[in-house]
Amino acid sequence: MIAKVIVDVPTSNTDRVFDYDIPKEWEEVIQPGVRVVVPFGPRKIQGFVVDVTNDSTFHKTKPIDDFLDVVPVLTSELLSLGEWLADQTLCFQLSAYQLMIPAALRTKVKKELCLLAHIETLPYSIRPHFQGDKSPLWNDLVKDKNVSLKEIQQAVKEGKLEVRYQVEEKGKKKMERYVKVSENTTCDIPTRAVKQRELLAYLQSLGKPIAVQALLQETKMTRQTITTLVKKGVLQEFDKEVYRDPLAGVEYERTLPLELTDQQRDVIQPILDTLETKSHYTFLLHGVTGSGKTEVYLQSIDKALEQKREAIVLVPEISLTPQMVQRFKGRFGSKVAVLHSGLSMGEKYDEWRKILRKEVQVVVGARSAIFAPFTNLGIIIIDEEHETSYKQEENPRYHARDVAIFRGKHHQCPVILGSATPSLESYARARKNVYRLLPLTERVHNRAMPEVHVVDMREELRSGNRSMFSYILLEKLKDRIEKGEQTVLFLNRRGYSTFVMCRDCGYVASCEHCDISLTYHRTQNSLKCHYCGHEEKMPTKCDSCGSEHIRFFGSGTQKVEEELTRVLPEAKVIRMDIDTTRRKGSHERLLSAFGRGEADILLGTQMIAKGLDFPKITLVGVLAADSMLHIPDFRSAERTFQLMEQVSGRAGRHDLKGEVIIQSYTPDHYSIELVKSHDYEQFFQMEMTQRKVGLYPPYVFMVLITISHSELTNVITVSEKVVSFLRRELFESTTVLGPVASPLARIKDRYRYQCMIKYRNEPRLLEALREIRQHFIREINQGDLQISIDLQPYLFT
Numbered sequence: 185m186i187a188k189v190i191v192d193v194p195t196s197n198t199d200r201v202f203d204y205d206i207p208k209e210w211e212e213v214i215q216p217g218v219r220v221v222v223p224f225g226p227r228k229i230q231g232f233v234v235d236v237t238n239d240s241t242f243h244k245t246k247p248i249d250d251f252l253d254v255v256p257v258l259t260s261e262l263l264s265l266g267e268w269l270a271d272q273t274l275c276f277q278l279s280a281y282q283l284m285i286p287a288a289l290r291t292k293v294k295k296e297l298c299l300l301a302h303i304e305t306l307p308y309s310i311r312p313h314f315q316g317d318k319s320p321l322w323n324d325l326v327k328d329k330n331v332s333l334k335e336i337q338q339a340v341k342e343g344k345l346e347v348r349y350q351v352e353e354k355g356k357k358k359m360e361r362y363v364k365v366s367e368n369t370t371c372d373i374p375t376r377a378v379k380q381r382e383l384l385a386y387l388q389s390l391g392k393p394i395a396v397q398a399l400l401q402e403t404k405m406t407r408q409t410i411t412t413l414v415k416k417g418v419l420q421e422f423d424k425e426v427y428r429d430p431l432a433g434v435e436y437e438r439t440l441p442l443e444l445t446d447q448q449r450d451v452i453q454p455i456l457d458t459l460e461t462k463s464h465y466t467f468l469l470h471g472v473t474g475s476g477k478t479e480v481y482l483q484s485i486d487k488a489l490e491q492k493r494e495a496i497v498l499v500p501e502i503s504l505t506p507q508m509v510q511r512f513k514g515r516f517g518s519k520v521a522v523l524h525s526g527l528s529m530g531e532k533y534d535e536w537r538k539i540l541r542k543e544v545q546v547v548v549g550a551r552s553a554i555f556a557p558f559t560n561l562g563i564i565i566i567d568e569e570h571e572t573s574y575k576q577e578e579n580p581r582y583h584a585r586d587v588a589i590f591r592g593k594h595h596q597c598p599v600i601l602g603s604a605t606p607s608l609e610s611y612a613r614a615r616k617n618v619y620r621l622l623p624l625t626e627r628v629h630n631r632a633m634p635e636v637h638v639v640d641m642r643e644e645l646r647s648g649n650r651s652m653f654s655y656i657l658l659e660k661l662k663d664r665i666e667k668g669e670q671t672v673l674f675l676n677r678r679g680y681s682t683f684v685m686c687r688d689c690g691y692v693a694s695c696e697h698c699d700i701s702l703t704y705h706r707t708q709n710s711l712k713c714h715y716c717g718h719e720e721k722m723p724t725k726c727d728s729c730g731s732e733h734i735r736f737f738g739s740g741t742q743k744v745e746e747e748l749t750r751v752l753p754e755a756k757v758i759r760m761d762i763d764t765t766r767r768k769g770s771h772e773r774l775l776s777a778f779g780r781g782e783a784d785i786l787l788g789t790q791m792i793a794k795g796l797d798f799p800k801i802t803l804v805g806v807l808a809a810d811s812m813l814h815i816p817d818f819r820s821a822e823r824t825f826q827l828m829e830q831v832s833g834r835a836g837r838h839d840l841k842g843e844v845i846i847q848s849y850t851p852d853h854y855s856i857e858l859v860k861s862h863d864y865e866q867f868f869q870m871e872m873t874q875r876k877v878g879l880y881p882p883y884v885f886m887v888l889i890t891i892s893h894s895e896l897t898n899v900i901t902v903s904e905k906v907v908s909f910l911r912r913e914l915f916e917s918t919t920v921l922g923p924v925a926s927p928l929a930r931i932k933d934r935y936r937y938q939c940m941i942k943y944r945n946e947p948r949l950l951e952a953l954r955e956i957r958q959h960f961i962r963e964i965n966q967g968d969l970q971i972s973i974d975l976q977p978y979l980f981t
């Protein structure tokens with residue numbers, strides 16, 4: 185038998201399958217999805233088996249050296265998904281597979297086998313190894329001539345044994361003390377020792393080992409009683425590994441399905457129908473903030489679980505707050521696994537194992553949770569689908585939405601994209617009926633959308649207010665403190681200090697060719713356009729009104745906090761930013777403190793824009809709404825509107841009415857203006873017009889190619905070759921822009937240039953892009969030249 189193997193050498197000449205002989209005795213074990221060790225030149229390296237066949241096209245094949253997994257770590261679906269991803273994102277197949285397994289498996293680890301069932305259920309040949317609760321090492325086990333690999337594999341498949349990778353995390357491996365009744369106890373316990381007798385009787389009736397802690401709690405006995413019985417040999421104590429539970433000790437209050445509102449019922453029906461008929465559809469659930477999208481998710485998942493199917497829920501990393509997790513744990517309890525970047529390697533591995541072993545049916549996680557190795561998916565949900573964090577900004581540059589749809593088709597199950605402010609791409613697709621649009625236009629129980637005031641900060645300046653708080657915001661802040669209600673103060677950090685603006689008239693320096701704001705480059709004291717390469721000197725006077733108050737913008741949360749304590753000494757403030765949330769768990773602590781009412785004001789950056797649902801928040805303040813508007817990115821208006829709408833949505837979600845104050849230097853810009861009426865539809869129309877004129881997505885597709893090298897002349901030569909090749913190869917209707925220096929023109933002493941492709945229909949695209957890489961393969965393999973290709977980019981550095 186021949187195994188087709190993707191080897192662990194990430195270069196383009198090795199990015200294909202290699203054939204290896206499967207030694208006779210391993211024929212049963214080696215199957216697609218297991219990792220093996222194979223000879224490769226003079227070395228031994230790891231690889232993924234992707235297929236097993238009878239014949240090889242090669243005459244001489246070398247045998248597989250060893251195998252790392254007893255049961256596959258990748259399902260057949262994930263194997264084909266990896267192939268597809270490699271093709272679509274131009275990454276190595278190997279990289280795609282590595283993305284799908286937990287990091288713990290990628291490190292060199294020993295494997296041990298653990299007994300999960302009663303020892304008597306095991307075949308005779310392997311029993312001796314497990315006597316006395318031992319967990320033999322894999323290597324020792326296979327050395328035993330009496331042991332059949334086939335039998336081990338069978339036992340693993342049946343869930344009697346488990347392969348555990350010894351993830352060494354200093355002091356992290358969690359062991360817990362257990363006790364059990366010794367085998368053939370003969371010791372008599374004196375009749376007067378009532379406690380000891382009681383305890384023994386309890387353990388005997390239990391019939392299985394129990395954690396000492398739990399035993400003490402349940403029986404209210406003393407530790408002494410146990411110790412005495414252990415000394416007498418009646419009981420046995422031992423250590424047992426427990427799951428590293430990131431949420432240990434957290435109790436979740438069970439919640440029951442709510443009675444749906446009429447609108448919720450209307451939107452859930454098509455989802456339930458799709459589940460019922462086991463078919464695939466992509467839905468766009470467009471529901472205003474506070475319209476109860478989560479309840480729709482929960483009840484859809486309920487239906488999938490009823491059908492014995494599984495669910496994946498993706499949420500952006502920053503909204504993986506306890507509040508969000510709680511809603512899923514509260515409804516589905518221990519059926520839920522949670523995956524996010526805050527978990528240690530071991531914790532992630534534990535969660536992944538629960539999925540593989542079918543101990544959980546629901547996964548709530550950030551982007552990479554989309555690869556959860558479920559085999560019977562019933563529904564995939566992507567909450568806040570407009571979030572750009574769903575696109576991975578390094579190789580493989582995949583978008584979770586595309587992966588979700590691939591899996592949805594494979595499993596014939598619905599995919600739900602949910603948002604109050606869908607991405608333009610998704611909304612445009614919904615309008616063309618590529619996705620099915622499900623609208624929730626009102627908040628639950630007719631609660632009002634918050635009232636939004638936009639304050640013109642230029643006016644404030646003119647009337648002598650140089651503080652960062654407008655008069656009206658200050659007044660409302662005081663009012664809320666008096667009433668004992670809460671405020672969320674949002675400072676938009678993204679895009680700071682990069683754009684140049686006039687404080688008198690709000691004029692922002694922008695490119696004359698691109699309609700996009702220029703970026704300030706400190707080193708040359710100049711302004712540059714990142715799209716077309718246009719450059720000009722940093723102005724000393726405003727082009728529009730001649731004022732000298734023209735400068736780049738900047739203000740941090742710390743400064744705001746200082747200012748707050750100065751103008752409102754009585755206010756209790758919780759500040760949430762990168763600095764105050766660095767320690768593990770601090771995010772949660774700060775939020776729950778705010779939830780308990782321990783502060784009047786929650787001050788923060790992007791991380792407080794989402795997911796907050798606290799009844800006492802009645803005011804939201806946004807400082808400098810415009811900061812993001814002038815990032816040189818064609819999506820800056822979209823991002824501004826989305827963010828304003830999301831933060832506004834934190835106010836007045838319960839009985840108390842909400843109000844929002846947005847401070848802006850460009851109050852008339854439609855992305856800010858339209859937040860007042862919460863009019864997504866109107867925003868969509870206006871923004872689409874802009875995109876059409878500027879020839880941007882969703883009207884076209886885009887590719888960003890970034891070329892970098894330590895020699896500037898090389899970068900320029902290669903970039904020019906790339907551009908002329910593309911112009912020659914691609915349709916005339918396709919636009920190839922550049923080459924120009926990248927916004928970050930040099931990173932780590934490497935010079936960077938970029939070019940951009942805009943196209944509508946370009947069947948030769950992927951092939952042409954591959955050819956570019958192939959053409960420069962020598963320089964790339966030598967590590968001098970890098971050519972990064974980003975399809976549908978979100979980041980233009």
Ligand SMILES: Nc1ncnc2c1ncn2[C@@H]1O[C@H](COP(=O)(O)OP(=O)(O)OP(=O)(O)O)[C@@H](O)[C@H]1O
Pocket residue numbers: 442443444445448471472473474475476477478479603604628795797833837
């Ligand atoms: N059918 C219902 N009956 C009563 N309350 C409901 C119902 N559906 C949702 N709610 C409540 O309404 C509030 C808002 O719902 P939810 O948080 O799901 O909104 P959302 O659409 O996800 O908003 P956002 O996009 O702002 O996060 C929550 O407190 C939720 O418990």
Ligand SMILES: [Zn+2]
Pocket residue numbers: 695696697698699713714715716717718
């Ligand atoms: Zn330009």
Ligand SMILES: [Zn+2]
Pocket residue numbers: 686687688689690691726727728729730731
């Ligand atoms: Zn001006």
